[in-house]
Amino acid sequence: MADAEVIAVGSELLTPQKLDTNSLYLTDQLNALGVEVVRKTVVGDERERLTDSILGALARSQILVLTGGLGPTEDDLTRDAVASALGRTLVFQQDICDQIEERFRKFQRKMVEINRRQAYIVEGAEVLGNDRGTAPGQWITHNNAVLMLLPGPPNELKAMFEKQCLPRLAKLLPAQVIHSLMLRVVGMPESDLDQLISPVYMRYPNLATTILAVSGEIHIHLRARSADAKQAEALVAEVASQIEPLIGDRIYSRNGDSLEQVVGNLLRARGAHLSVAESATAGLLGGRITAVQGSSDYFLGGFITYTNALKTKLLGVPEAMLAEHGAVSEPVAKAMAEGARDRTGAEYALSITGYADGDEAGLVYMGLATPRGSEARRTQFPGGRERVRAFSTNIALDILRRHLLATDTHG
Amino acid sequence: MADAEVIAVGSELLTPQKLDTNSLYLTDQLNALGVEVVRKTVVGDERERLTDSILGALARSQILVLTGGLGPTEDDLTRDAVASALGRTLVFQQDICDQIEERFRKFQRKMVEINRRQAYIVEGAEVLGNDRGTAPGQWITHNNAVLMLLPGPPNELKAMFEKQCLPRLAKLLPAQVIHSLMLRVVGMPESDLDQLISPVYMRYPNLATTILAVSGEIHIHLRARSADAKQAEALVAEVASQIEPLIGDRIYSRNGDSLEQVVGNLLRARGAHLSVAESATAGLLGGRITAVQGSSDYFLGGFITYTNALKTKLLGVPEAMLAEHGAVSEPVAKAMAEGARDRTGAEYALSITGYADGDEAGLVYMGLATPRGSEARRTQFPGGRERVRAFSTNIALDILRRHLLATDTHG
Numbered sequence: 001m002a003d004a005e006v007i008a009v010g011s012e013l014l015t016p017q018k019l020d021t022n023s024l025y026l027t028d029q030l031n032a033l034g035v036e037v038v039r040k041t042v043v044g045d046e047r048e049r050l051t052d053s054i055l056g057a058l059a060r061s062q063i064l065v066l067t068g069g070l071g072p073t074e075d076d077l078t079r080d081a082v083a084s085a086l087g088r089t090l091v092f093q094q095d096i097c098d099q100i101e102e103r104f105r106k107f108q109r110k111m112v113e114i115n116r117r118q119a120y121i122v123e124g125a126e127v128l129g130n131d132r133g134t135a136p137g138q139w140i141t142h143n144n145a146v147l148m149l150l151p152g153p154p155n156e157l158k159a160m161f162e163k164q165c166l167p168r169l170a171k172l173l174p175a176q177v178i179h180s181l182m183l184r185v186v187g188m189p190e191s192d193l194d195q196l197i198s199p200v201y202m203r204y205p206n207l208a209t210t211i212l213a214v215s216g217e218i219h220i221h222l223r224a225r226s227a228d229a230k231q232a233e234a235l236v237a238e239v240a241s242q243i244e245p246l247i248g249d250r251i252y253s254r255n256g257d258s259l260e261q262v263v264g265n266l267l268r269a270r271g272a273h274l275s276v277a278e279s280a281t282a283g284l285l286g287g288r289i290t291a292v293q294g295s296s297d298y299f300l301g302g303f304i305t306y307t308n309a310l311k312t313k314l315l316g317v318p319e320a321m322l323a324e325h326g327a328v329s330e331p332v333a334k335a336m337a338e339g340a341r342d343r344t345g346a347e348y349a350l351s352i353t354g355y356a357d358g359d360e361a362g363l364v365y366m367g368l369a370t371p372r373g374s375e376a377r378r379t380q381f382p383g384g385r386e387r388v389r390a391f392s393t394n395i396a397l398d399i400l401r402r403h404l405l406a407t408d409t410h411g
Numbered sequence: 412m413a414d415a416e417v418i419a420v421g422s423e424l425l426t427p428q429k430l431d432t433n434s435l436y437l438t439d440q441l442n443a444l445g446v447e448v449v450r451k452t453v454v455g456d457e458r459e460r461l462t463d464s465i466l467g468a469l470a471r472s473q474i475l476v477l478t479g480g481l482g483p484t485e486d487d488l489t490r491d492a493v494a495s496a497l498g499r500t501l502v503f504q505q506d507i508c509d510q511i512e513e514r515f516r517k518f519q520r521k522m523v524e525i526n527r528r529q530a531y532i533v534e535g536a537e538v539l540g541n542d543r544g545t546a547p548g549q550w551i552t553h554n555n556a557v558l559m560l561l562p563g564p565p566n567e568l569k570a571m572f573e574k575q576c577l578p579r580l581a582k583l584l585p586a587q588v589i590h591s592l593m594l595r596v597v598g599m600p601e602s603d604l605d606q607l608i609s610p611v612y613m614r615y616p617n618l619a620t621t622i623l624a625v626s627g628e629i630h631i632h633l634r635a636r637s638a639d640a641k642q643a644e645a646l647v648a649e650v651a652s653q654i655e656p657l658i659g660d661r662i663y664s665r666n667g668d669s670l671e672q673v674v675g676n677l678l679r680a681r682g683a684h685l686s687v688a689e690s691a692t693a694g695l696l697g698g699r700i701t702a703v704q705g706s707s708d709y710f711l712g713g714f715i716t717y718t719n720a721l722k723t724k725l726l727g728v729p730e731a732m733l734a735e736h737g738a739v740s741e742p743v744a745k746a747m748a749e750g751a752r753d754r755t756g757a758e759y760a761l762s763i764t765g766y767a768d769g770d771e772a773g774l775v776y777m778g779l780a781t782p783r784g785s786e787a788r789r790t791q792f793p794g795g796r797e798r799v800r801a802f803s804t805n806i807a808l809d810i811l812r813r814h815l816l817a818t819d820t821h822g
Contacts, residue, residue: 012623012632014448016439019430028427037425038460042451045621049449049471056467060460073605073622074613107773107793112606132794134602153624155798212428276694276715282701283687283694286715290693293768293796301715301725304687304697310712310755344721357704385704 002173003038004030005057009069009078010152011044022067022150022157029161031208033169034176034225035063045075047084054085054147062145063169068152070135072114078149079120079138086142088123092116096127100134125149128164132156139168146172179232180223181240184253186398190218193247200242207239216391217259252401259397260289266404267298272347274400276302277315277340279327280354280364285393300344305336315339328353328360333367333376341369348403350396356385364388366396368403375399413584414449415441416468420480420489421563422455433478433561433568440572444580445587445636446474456486458495465496465558473556474580479563481546483525489560490531490549497553499534503527507538511545533560539575543567550579557583587636590643592651594631595664597809601629604658611653618650627802628670663812670808671700677815678709683758685811687713688726688751690738691765691775696804711755716747726750739764739771744778744787752780759814761807762787767796775799777807779814786810 006027008020020042027037038061043053050069057064069078083090097119104111118135121127128137128148133156138149148165150157185193190213197220201209210221222239226232244251252262267274276286282304289299303314308327311317317335325331336351347370354364362381367374379395381388417438419431431453438448449472454464461480468475480489494501508530515522529546532538539548539559544567549560559576561568596604601624608631612620621632633650637643655662663673678685687697693715700710714725719738722728728746736742747762758781765775773792778785790806792799 010623011619011621014438014451015621015632016435016442019432019435021430024427024430027425031427038455038457039464040425040453044449046449052471053450060463072602074609075621103793107791109600112602114606114609115602132798155795210426210428278694278697281698282710282712283689283692283697283715286689286694286717287692287698287800290717291797291800296717299693299717301693301717301721303714303725304694304712306697306701306707306710306712314712314714314754343725386702389698389702 002035002062003060004035004063004065005039005041005061006037006065006067007041007043007050007053007057008067008152009043009045009050011046011075013042013068014044020067022152022154025154025158026065026067026161029166030063030065032178032180032223033166033173034178035169035173045069045077047077047081050077050081051085054081058085058142058145058147064145064147065150066147067150067157070118070137070149070151072112072117072134076117079117079122082138082140082147082149083122086122086140086147090120091123093119093121093127096121096136099129099136103134122149128160130156130160132159137164139165176225176227177229177232178223178225179229179236180221181236181254182256183220183222183240183244183247183251184257184259185218185220185247185250186216186252186259186394187250188218188247193218193220196246197243200246201239204235204239207235209239216387216394249402249405252398258292259394259401260295261292263397263401263404264289264292264295264298266401267348270404272404273298273300273345275300275340275344275346275349277336277349277351277367278302278304279306279311279336279352280356281352281389281392282306284389285350285352285396288393288397300346302340302344302349311336315343328355328363328365330365330376330378333365334369334374335367337367337369337376338374347371348400350400352392352396354388354392356388361385362388364392364395366392366399368396368399370403413446413473414471415446415474415476416450416452416472417448417476417478418452418454418461418464418468419478419563420454420456420461422457422486424453424479425455431478433563433565436565436569437476437478437572440577441474442589444577444584445589446580446584447636456480456488458488458492461488461492462496465492469496469553469556469558475556475558477558477560478568481529481548481560481562483523483528483545487528490528490533493549493551493558493560494533497533497551497558501531502534504530504532504538507532507547510540510547514545536560539571541567541571543570548575550576585638587638588640588643589634589636590640590647591632591634592647592665593667594633594651594655594658594662595668595670596629596631596658596661597627597663597670597805598661599629599658604629604631607657608654611657612650615646615650618646620650627798627805660813660816663809669703670805670812671706672703674808674812674815675700675703675706675709677812678759681815683815684709684711684756686711686751686755686757686760688747688760688762688778689713689715690717690722690747690763691767692763692800692803693717695800696761696763696807699804699808711757713751713755713760722747726754739766739774739776741776741787741789744776745780745785746778748778748780748787749785758782759811761811763803763807765799765803767799772796773799775803775806777803777810779810781814
């Protein structure tokens with residue numbers, strides 16, 4: 001079994017503000033290949049310490065992932081440090097330089113001289129193309145070890161790792177199959193969920209179970225590893241069949257789809273459309289729904305009514321209702337959703353009105369207007385402004401998901 | 412000058428779910444003493460790798476903080492590894508054992524045998540009492556270095572560090588001050604910026620300069636360390652005074668404020684109000700503006716018009732204009748902003764219309780409507796859907812920022 005180390009490069013990662021989060025993604029990916037991450041290091045933009053860290057890691061582990069330090073500036077030293085640790089030279093590659101220049105041209109900009117630095121490759125390295133940025137990655141084999149040099153920005157790193165490192169690693173590592181399943185759950189706290197399902201998964205020490213709270217949702221990862229694909233799959237199925245009935249319809253996805261994707265697919269299947277009316281979240285719900293490519297199939301638009309005056313003017317919420325019940329109330333949530341539905345022509349509309357801070361922070365009402373009337377739900381979230389707003393969009397989407405599931409596709 | 416390394420011990424910190432966050436607190440505390448953290452390591456509960464990490468750190472740095480691995484179980488190995496790295500023995504201390512037993516009694520529990528492990532101290536160490544848990548810390552001087560062994564739970568670690576390590580470190584270290592400045596920049600690529608300012612900062616090797624691209628913005632960190640507070644401040648000011656003119660008004664913040672905070676403060680100072688009309692971003696701009704507490708002082712609300720029909724119906728964009736120029740065009744961006752301004756009564760309105768994916772992905776127009784007419788800007792962003800949408804909100808906010816700065820506070 002191969003061990004891996006991750007070295008995150010960048011002085012900003014040694015400040016009191018920044019954490020290396022790329023290593024979490026890399027650990028997850030490597031674990032899925034049966035590789036354990038045995039050490040993580042963060043080192044600054046300093047040639048000697050970086051070289052020293054690389055040498056140390058190579059002395060211990062077979063897989064070394066370096067993230068960051070591939071940019072065009074003077075303090076991007078990963079290329080140099082790796083070359084120096086391996087006793088190899090850096091080689092300028094004109095074709096890479098041309099590609100970087102081409103990328104600049106495409107965006108109507110001129111490549112500046114320092115970007116040439118990114119065209120230097122450690123002697124003998126395979127180049128890992130970067131379709132999301134200018135910094136190419138590098139794949140280097142050295143004695144019995146392999147080094148991956150990946151860019152720091154998470155979106156560039158993830159695309160490169162998945163498209164180019166995973167296939168190479170799969171060839172390198174002993175044939176092992178990992179079968180995994182992710183259940184995504186909304187609407188219950190992590191500790192409650194764990195108490196519910198731990199009696200099941202504790203009985204299966206040969207299956208890795210991870211429970212992860214992610215901005216108000218929970219992801220349950222079940223992962224079995226075996227030389228025999230059927231065996232791995234059967235073990236995951238056995239455990240899932242016991243866990244799923246305990247959580248029921250709070251599981252919204254079994255295939256990795258996000259809540260907004262699931263809701264979008266339900267709407268699309270029904271040929272239905274959605275609009276929104278947002279107060280406390282002021283656009284976050286619309287922004288999240290449209291994070292899905294193709295969301296214009298079902299999402300029309302909506303209203304951001306941060307003031308009471310706009311709730312009345314744009315959505316027709318009666319002034320008297322606002323005066324009597326307050327903007328954060330069940331009748332106003334319903335009236336907002338109804339107003340958005342009427343004014344956009346969508347079959348469904350969601351609304352959110354609540355307090356993100358202040359004395360009543362966390363009190364939020366979500367409304368849903370449908371062809372058959374409207375409803376509203378009251379919730380009280382823990383946590384600060386950002387958390388309350390993010391969690392509110394979860395619950396709003398979940399209300400619509402449950403409503404759509406309860407109504408027939410043809411209804 | 413003393414450099415520090417932090418080693419976080421614990422296999423759970425090598426899973427895809429957990430980060431070592433204690434090091435952020437420790438970095439902040441050490442920086443305040445003029446000590447820089449030059450490397451952070453996470454290592455699992457494994458004797459050999461841990462010992463090796465300790466030896467490596469001692470070879471390089473004068474201050475070594477170890478967190479975690481001081482518990483009572485078999486896999487709590489920090490004590491053993493430190494003893495073995497320093498070539499010292501572990502000594503059982505009856506008085507510590509008595510204290511632990513006393514603590515159990517206090518909480519009406521009986522000390523189990525394994526807790527005796529926590530009463531072993533590295534030969535020659537000073538014991539750091541723990542008033543929030545059972546694991547005592549240790550302070551060890553070795554040649555010219557000092558090692559601190561601290562418990563992993565953050566509340567125990569913080570109390571122990573502040574009460575017992577800070578006073579000891581203060582005695583040890585020459586009085587030093589770190590002065591820092593962060594310049595936040597919008598509207599130029601990292602490589603262009605670096606080429607512009609590197610000739611300046613390269614001449615000041617005694618000032619730490621970090622340039623960091625963060626979702627379409629750039630943060631420039633300048634940091635000087637000196638025994639003399641005035642001297643550190645003067646050095647930062649000297650470099651900043653040469654860098655700032657090169658970047659000009661693309662610097663939007665010198666105090667850490669975000670772009671939405673800066674724009675919000677400009678609006679508040681003018682007693683002005685803002686609304687939005689969003690197509691491609693579908694609420695992300697409104698969501699971002701209202702991430703600032705108190706944004707209801709100046710933000711009214713707006714429109715999410717994902718379809719052409721809603722652009723016409725809600726914002727009054729003429730159908731003929733949409734047919735002639737397309738929804739992603741300068742006239743439509745202006746008409747959207749004007750429509751939002753008219754319908755909300757805000758003095759200012761921002762609009763965004765663009766393609767987040769497809770053939771023309773990254774082509775985005777931003778509109779601004781003001782009391783003195785409207786304008787629009789065309790941009791072509793690189794990158795995927797998420798990036799294009801996030802970057803669009805940057806540029807939209809920056810257009811308004813520049814407009815507000817160019818108009819008098821009383822105008």
